[in-house]
Amino acid sequence: MPTLLLRKMQKDQTGTITAVKVGGELGRRIRDMGIVPGTRITIMGRAPLYDPVALRIMGGTLTLRNNEADHIEVEIAGPDEEL
Amino acid sequence: MSTITIALAGNPNAGKTTLFNTLTGARQHVGNYPGVTVEKKEGAYTFASGEHASIIDLPGTYSLTAYSVEEVVARDYLVQEKPDVVINITDASNLERNLYLSTQFLELGVPMVIALNMIDVAQDRGISLDAQKLAALLKVPVIPIIARSGKGTAELMEAALDLAKENKLWDPLYISYGEDVDLALQTMAQRITAASFMTESYAPRWLALKYLEGDSQIREKGHAHNPAADTELQEIVDRVAAHLHKTMETYPEAIIADHRYGYIKSVLRQEVITHKFDIDRLYTSDRIDKVLTNRFLGPLIMLGVLLGLYKFTFTFSELPVAWLETFFGWASGNLDALLPEGHLKSMLISGVIDGMGGVLGFVPLIMFMFFGIAILEDSGYLARVAFMMDRVFRIFGLHGSSVMAYIVSGGIAGGCAVPGVMAARTLRSPRERLATLLTVSFMNCGAKLPVLALLTATFFSNNQAQLMFLLTLLAWGVALIAAKFLRLTVLRGDSTPFVMELPPYRFPTFLGLFIHTWERTWQYIKKAGTTILAISILIWAMMTFPGLPATEEENFARQRQEVAALSAQTPEETLQLKEKLAAIDSDQAGSALRHSLAGRIGTSMESVSWLPGFDWRTNIALVGGFAAKEVIVATLGTAYSLGETDPEETASLSETLAKDPHWNPLMAMSLIVFVMFYAPCFVTVVCISRESGSWKWGLFSICFNTAFAFSLATLVYQGGRALGFAG
Numbered sequence: 001m002p003t004l005l006l007r008k009m010q011k012d013q014t015g016t017i018t019a020v021k022v023g024g025e026l027g028r029r030i031r032d033m034g035i036v037p038g039t040r041i042t043i044m045g046r047a048p049l050y051d052p053v054a055l056r057i058m059g060g061t062l063t064l065r066n067n068e069a070d071h072i073e074v075e076i077a078g079p080d081e082e083l
Numbered sequence: 084m085s086t087i088t089i090a091l092a093g094n095p096n097a098g099k100t101t102l103f104n105t106l107t108g109a110r111q112h113v114g115n116y117p118g119v120t121v122e123k124k125e126g127a128y129t130f131a132s133g134e135h136a137s138i139i140d141l142p143g144t145y146s147l148t149a150y151s152v153e154e155v156v157a158r159d160y161l162v163q164e165k166p167d168v169v170i171n172i173t174d175a176s177n178l179e180r181n182l183y184l185s186t187q188f189l190e191l192g193v194p195m196v197i198a199l200n201m202i203d204v205a206q207d208r209g210i211s212l213d214a215q216k217l218a219a220l221l222k223v224p225v226i227p228i229i230a231r232s233g234k235g236t237a238e239l240m241e242a243a244l245d246l247a248k249e250n251k252l253w254d255p256l257y258i259s260y261g262e263d264v265d266l267a268l269q270t271m272a273q274r275i276t277a278a279s280f281m282t283e284s285y286a287p288r289w290l291a292l293k294y295l296e297g298d299s300q301i302r303e304k305g306h307a308h309n310p311a312a313d314t315e316l317q318e319i320v321d322r323v324a325a326h327l328h329k330t331m332e333t334y335p336e337a338i339i340a341d342h343r344y345g346y347i348k349s350v351l352r353q354e355v356i357t358h359k360f361d362i363d364r365l366y367t368s369d370r371i372d373k374v375l376t377n378r379f380l381g382p383l384i385m386l387g388v389l390l391g392l393y394k395f396t397f398t399f400s401e402l403p404v405a406w407l408e409t410f411f412g413w414a415s416g417n418l419d420a421l422l423p424e425g426h427l428k429s430m431l432i433s434g435v436i437d438g439m440g441g442v443l444g445f446v447p448l449i450m451f452m453f454f455g456i457a458i459l460e461d462s463g464y465l466a467r468v469a470f471m472m473d474r475v476f477r478i479f480g481l482h483g484s485s486v487m488a489y490i491v492s493g494g495i496a497g498g499c500a501v502p503g504v505m506a507a508r509t510l511r512s513p514r515e516r517l518a519t520l521l522t523v524s525f526m527n528c529g530a531k532l533p534v535l536a537l538l539t540a541t542f543f544s545n546n547q548a549q550l551m552f553l554l555t556l557l558a559w560g561v562a563l564i565a566a567k568f569l570r571l572t573v574l575r576g577d578s579t580p581f582v583m584e585l586p587p588y589r590f591p592t593f594l595g596l597f598i599h600t601w602e603r604t605w606q607y608i609k610k611a612g613t614t615i616l617a618i619s620i621l622i623w624a625m626m627t628f629p630g631l632p633a634t635e636e637e638n639f640a641r642q643r644q645e646v647a648a649l650s651a652q653t654p655e656e657t658l659q660l661k662e663k664l665a666a667i668d669s670d671q672a673g674s675a676l677r678h679s680l681a682g683r684i685g686t687s688m689e690s691v692s693w694l695p696g697f698d699w700r701t702n703i704a705l706v707g708g709f710a711a712k713e714v715i716v717a718t719l720g721t722a723y724s725l726g727e728t729d730p731e732e733t734a735s736l737s738e739t740l741a742k743d744p745h746w747n748p749l750m751a752m753s754l755i756v757f758v759m760f761y762a763p764c765f766v767t768v769v770c771i772s773r774e775s776g777s778w779k780w781g782l783f784s785i786c787f788n789t790a791f792a793f794s795l796a797t798l799v800y801q802g803g804r805a806l807g808f809a810g
Contacts, residue, residue, distance in 0.1 A: 019332075020337060021332070023297075023334040023336065023337070024297070025150060025580065026580045026582075027334065027336065027337065028146070028148060028150060028296070028297075028336055028340075029145075029150060029580045029582050030580070030582055031336070031337065031340035031341075032145040032146040032148075032150070032183065032340070033145060033180065033582050033584070034179070034180040034183065034344070035582075036337075036340055036341050036344045037341060038341075038344075039344070044369065044372070045372070045373075045376060047376070047470050047471050047473065047474060048376075048378045048379075048381055048382050048471055048474075049474035049475065050474075051473075051474045052470060052473055052474070052581055054372075054376070054470065054585055057180075058177065058179045058180045059176060059177045059179070059180075059208075059210075060174075060177040060180055060584060060586075061369075061372075061584065061585040061586075061587075062582060062583070062584055062585070063466075063470050063581065063582070063583050063584075063585055064581065064582055065473070065477070065581045068580060068581060068582060
């Protein structure tokens with residue numbers, strides 16, 4: 001199963017977070033909001049200028065800027081699960 | 084038993100404020116935490132048994148590690164004030180994420196009751212929760228509630244009361260963070276205990292955990308308390324961090340967060356939570372978002388909504404503003420009739436009543452704007468606005484939410500910077516917020532419009548409409564570029580992480596809307612009122628004292644007598660005599676103004692103001708404009724000895740300016756840019772100081788804006804002259 005950066009994911013694509021490679025304030029903030037390895041996310045959509053991105057996680061919706069999404073690696077779910 | 088203290092804590096959007104309003108109703112008091120601009124809300128609650136509780140609404144946070152002021156405030160309150168009980172309010176439809184904060188309360192050990200809020204929404208989403216099982220696993224009471232309707236809140240408060248009566252010692256939960264971190268925690272806790280390192284405030288293991296999480300506030304405190312122990316602990320942290328980075332390419336705080344979520348998952352997995360549907364299922368809220376944040380429709384709808392907010396604020400407040408004006412007009416009319424001529428009367432009318440009128444005149448505006456913003460905020464739409472606008476505003480070092488403040492301040496010409504500055508409260512990122520606060524006053528507010536209208540009508544009558552539109556664009560351009568400049572200089576620093584929640588759309592509650600609106604309005608009246616009144620009187624004094632010397636007074640008196648001595652035969656002659664008297668009055672007012680402190684300042688400023696082309700009359704008007712921009716027109720009228728000029732009726736002033744050889748289109752343009760960008764009116768300055776928590780920033784806005792406006796106006800005037808535009 002391929003691993004992608006969150007930034008590269010398409011709308012409605014689902015996957016499981018494999019790594020969050022950032023420390024400091026941003027890293028802590030991202031983790032506080034539930035973005036930790038092992039969690040399933042689905043891309044809900046993007047803002048009109050393609051940035052930030054909105055994603056579904058643990059039943060809620062979060063938004064991230066693309067440069068923040070760059071630190072997050074996601075393993076994409078199999079093609080049968082993709083919409 | 085004496086009054087117990089209950090702290091309400093939870094994630095933003097979990098319904099904390101709704102619960103607070105339901106519990107305390109109107110019995111609440113809003114203050115500030117010392118030294119920060121975070122609001123501190125306290126309320127009273129009476130139990131069925133007649134006992135009383137004081138309820139503190141802590142700021143909404145996702146975590147207890149120092150990240151923003153809100154988190155520091157919430158944590159400091161818990162650690163230092165030690166409330167009897169914490170009610171941790173969680174969103175039942177989003178429990179896993181919400182329990183992250185709960186876990187941190189457990190680790191802190193504070194006595195806690197968990198409220199599972201919006202249990203109805205969770206059920207609609209096919210989520211069923213076993214509250215008793217969750218309570219047994221976490222070893223704290225768990226009560227399902229619906230904060231909006233008040234269902235379950237009585238049971239919740241009883242559970243809190245029972246827990247408070249137990250008077251338990253704080254009992255921290257120990258979570259295992261894996262071998263490396265656990266070992267480090269143990270070593271550090273031993274050192275902390277041995278050195279009695281801040282142990283009077285914090286539990287040793289908790290303190291060690293904060294060091295490992297890289298908590299900046301705790302580190303600062305630790306360094307101040309005992310530098311040697313601090314260094315020793317930091318060395319252990321660095322060692323673990325290096326090891327983790329080498330072996331697993333990760334960070335201590337990442338390991339800690341992972342294990343906390345692991346703990347939560349292990350609890351929830353024990354049949355606490357069951358989902359009837361796929362958790363990624365689209366809810367109504369997501370369907371609404373498909374339209375409202377759509378690539379093409381989204382921005383259009385947003386424009387409509389913001390325009391609607393603007394229309395709502397400025398149209399609906401028109402009538403109450405007019406009532407207030409009538410009232411203050413009536414009051415000054417009465418005083419005028421009652422009191423004898425003199426300084427007291429002048430001070431009461433021009434200083435006190437006009438000052439009060441200035442303060443209270445904004446009240447309807449603020450009320451309507453906050454009502455509108457509260458609807459957008461409570462419904463969840465504001466987060467979508469930030470989401471859509473962020474890409475544009477980030478270029479200038481701002482945040483998506485800044486757009487609201489700009490629009491209200493006059494992004495659509497005719498707004499007002501006072502509610503605009505207050506609208507910046509919705510921004511959570513400190514640097515972005517400050518940059519917004521300091522630049523919104525560049526927008527063309529309603530009070531600048533009469534000045535711009537007068538000058539454009541007099542000197543650019545052929546293209547007035549186009550020019551006014553261009554000036555609106557200029558204001559946006561300058562405000563955004565100035566924001567960028569501030570973010571590159573005095574407010575330098577990385578952008579605050581944007582990671583933000585898009586809460587599900589909800590209908591705002593009326594109680595919430597009214598409390599929200601009233602609170603903000605009252606704060607404005609109370610705090611701004613006193614300061615503004617004082618400054619208003621000061622400005623009055625500057626424009627009145629010192630009065631004309633006795634010889635000149637006599638001179639005017641003699642002129643009046645001469646006119647009065649002429650007897651009028653026909654009605655036309657009577658009219659002529661009256662006009663002559665009025666001309667003398669205006670002349671005297673003009674001379675008096677020039678002689679006053681403000682006039683002297685204006686005159687002495689000519690030594691620099693020749694650069695942008697302003698004479699002393701313009702200078703005085705600009706000094707007066709600091710009180711309120713619409714005063715510029717009135718003062719200019721007095722300075723040109725036309726008597727008090729009504730900003731709405733400027734025909735005679737316009738004629739005078741057009742004829743005056745000193746004035747030309749170039750100078751008018753120079754004055755236009757100066758008025759647009761120089762120091763904000765002092766009501767705005769007071770609000771900037773209040774919202775930023777420091778007079779320093781209020782003062783900064785005066786100096787920065789004036790310096791900027793002066794440079795730009797000079798550039799226009801001198802540049803224009805060099806190019807031969809001085810007609």
